[in-house]
Amino acid sequence: xxxxxxxxxxxxxxxxxxxxxxxxxxxxxxxxxxxxxxxxxxxxxxxxxxxxxxxxxxxxxxxxxxxxxxxxxxxxxxxxxxxxxxxxxxxxxxxxxxxxxxxxxxxxxxxxxxx
Amino acid sequence: xxxxxxxxxxxxxxxxxxxxxxxxxxxxxxxxxxxxxxxxxxxxxxxxxxxxxxxxxxxxxxxxxxxxxxxxxxxxxxxxxxxxxxxxxxxxxxxxxxxxxxxxxxxxxxxxx
Numbered sequence: 009x010x011x012x013x014x015x016x017x018x019x020x021x022x023x024x025x026x027x028x029x030x031x032x033x034x035x036x037x038x039x040x041x042x043x044x045x046x047x048x049x050x051x052x053x054x055x056x057x058x059x060x061x062x063x064x065x066x067x068x069x070x071x072x073x074x075x076x077x078x079x080x081x082x083x084x085x086x087x088x089x090x091x092x093x094x095x096x097x098x099x100x101x102x103x104x105x106x107x108x109x110x111x112x113x114x115x116x117x118x119x120x121x122x123x
Numbered sequence: 124x125x126x127x128x129x130x131x132x133x134x135x136x137x138x139x140x141x142x143x144x145x146x147x148x149x150x151x152x153x154x155x156x157x158x159x160x161x162x163x164x165x166x167x168x169x170x171x172x173x174x175x176x177x178x179x180x181x182x183x184x185x186x187x188x189x190x191x192x193x194x195x196x197x198x199x200x201x202x203x204x205x206x207x208x209x210x211x212x213x214x215x216x217x218x219x220x221x222x223x224x225x226x227x228x229x230x231x232x233x234x235x236x
Contacts (some may be wrong), residue, residue, distance in 0.1 A: 031138035043223045047164075096162060106179060107220035108178050113166040 010035045010102050012114035019119045021090045028075070029085040029117050039105040042083040043072065047116070048096040056098075059083060061105075091098030095121045101104075126150050127230035136204060137236055144231045150227045154220045155197035157189060158213040160230070166213070172197055173220040185186045186204075201233075209235045220234030 011034040021027035033042065044056040059067045059074045067074040075084040083102075087094055100114045129146045136142055146154060156179075157169040171179035172191040186202045201208060211232050215225040 041223050051211065051230045053166075053215070053225070055224050055226070058224060099166065101127065101223060103223035105221060107173065109221075110168045110171070110179055110181070112168075112224045116164050 010037075010070070010104060010112045012100050012102055012112055014114035014117050016117050017094055018120060021087075021115055021119065022093075022122050023092060026086060026088045027090055027119065029087070029098050029100075029119065031083045031085065031114060033081050033083060033100070033102045035081075035102060037104040037105060039106065041103050042074065042076065043101040043103070043111065044072070044083075044085045044115075045099045045101060046094075046096045047099065048093075053099075054077045057085070083095055092121050092123060094117060125228075127214055127216055127226050128229040129212075129231050130233060132229060133232050135171060135234045135235075135236065138204055138206060140204050141200070141202045142204060143198055143234070144212055144214070144233075145196070146228060147196050148214075148216040148226070149195065150216055150218075150226060151195075152216040152218050152226070154217045155191065155194070156213075156215040156217075157197065157199050157224065158215060158227075160211040160213060167185045170197075170199075171220070178220060189191070204233075204235045206235050209233055 013032045040060045045096045057069045073086045097116045099116045103111045127148045154173045170189040177192045209228040214228040
């Protein structure tokens, strides 16, 4: 079974600074993906970034990057140059490769960006 | 055009009633999902359909019955509603079943009184 752990309490960051949101995972399968989603106060879930377990390079998407440390089973999200619109809940998720496996989410972290 | 649309956005109903939530995606995706988000914001998968075929069925009471008339639609019917069913229900879709990149609807907030 897969498990995602997000233990940080609410996070605060000053506008224009970088912030790291922590995520550790547990899976016994060698082939899996790691995902981050954003949920603003309006409620919709937005896909941000994906990292495959066999990817050699850390994933990047604009201001988002994923600090993937496979041996430590961590997949931290780094948001650079924070903006007020980044204030939201952020969910880390994992999925074993395969059609019938489910995407398992962590409990989420609240990020507040201060002006 | 909304990619994944679900209706209604809000439902308020009494215990024991039956309700349905409809979901449609116009992305041409093969796979659709229902997720439940509880009051603590925990997201849990309920069902997944791939090309109208049920592929994931989590431990969900059989009062919940999904129906996929075609691969663009996945509806959720709930019988005999209970207080614990109060939650936000999200429909989502993905290009294929083996990806975790999901496109979510805006959610349907169900309140059972």
